[in-house]
Every structure is written in C-alpha cells, then in structure tokens.
Ligand SMILES: *[C@@H]1O[C@H](CO)[C@@H](O)[C@H](O)[C@H]1NC(C)=O
C-alpha cells in the first residue's frame with residue numbers, strides 16, 4: 775500500500791506541470807504553453823511598449839500597459855486559463871478596443887491574475903475571440919520551479 779502511494783506520488787511529480795504556468799503566490803495551475811497567444815489589437819495610445827518574452831518554452835508578446843490608477847502591468851495572452859471571475863464585465867478604459875474586461879483571480883488564493891476580455895458584441899460575423907490577459911509578474915513557469923527543486927547531479 776505504501777509502495778503504491780509513493781509510486782503514485784513520484785509519478786505525479788515527474789509528469790505534472792510540463793509547460794504549465796502557475797500562480798506565483800500559491801502554485802495553482804493557471805494555464806499552459808499550448809494556450810499561449812500573441813494578443814493583437816491593443817490600443818496603441820495606451821501601450822507603453824511591447825516585447826517578446828520566452829514563456830514556458832514559447833515566445834510570447836508582452837504588452838506593457840497602465841490603468842487609470844497609473845498601475846503598470848506586463849500583460850501576455852492565453853486562449854483560456856483556470857481563473858475565478860470577479861465582478862461584472864466593464865467597457866471603460868479597455869486596453870483592447872471592442873472588448874470588455876472582467877477581473878480574474880486565482881481560484882486557490884484569490885490573487886489578481888489578469889482579465890478576461892470578451893467581444894462587446896458577439897455577432898455571427900465577428901472575428902473577435904475572447905481571451906485572457908495575464909499579468910506576467912504574477913505567474914511562474916513550472917519548468918523553472920522544477921529546476922529550483924532538483925537535486926544537483928555530481
Ligand atoms: C508570437 O510572435 C512571434 C513573432 O513575433 C513568434 O515567434 C511566436 O511564435 C508567437 N507566439 C505565439 C504564442 O503565437
């Protein structure tokens with residue numbers, strides 16, 4: 775029984791989290807490499823600058839943006855993420871014209887992770903797709919965490 779439990783535990787460590795992005799505060803899974811997208815359609819007047827960043831093994835565009843309270847965020851995109859919606863969709867001061875936003879929190883620790891962006895009008899001809907904008911500082915790559923916990927090879 776114990777041997778079985780240990781085996782299950784070890785195999786769950788070694789196969790978990792490859793290419794995953796975790797909440798930096800509590801380690802909950804937020805999204806994974808295959809979900810990453812380059813966000814397009816940013817409001818250029820609100821964009822401070824953008825850069826490419828290697829994230830979970832994929833080059834991803836990061837938009838540096840400020841909100842009306844003058845807080846600065848480094849935002850990258852994902853098609854989906856495991857998050858908890860907080861409040862109702864808002865249209866004012868949106869960074870992505872044509873999209874309204876909803877604040878998203880980590881499901882486990884409630885830390886602010888980013889925003890869910892959905893098209894203002896969902897018409898049949900609309901090419902706009904909803905996406906999640908995540909705050910780069912609030913996630914950590916699981917592959918990177920694994921390098922910190924590995925026993926060195928001599
Ligand atoms: C984002 O665009 C860069 C080129 O600027 C490309 O190399 C990269 O693969 C793209 N990333 C995603 C997640 O589509």
Ligand SMILES: [Zn+2]
Pocket residue numbers: 797798799800801802880881882883884885
């Ligand atoms: Zn968390």
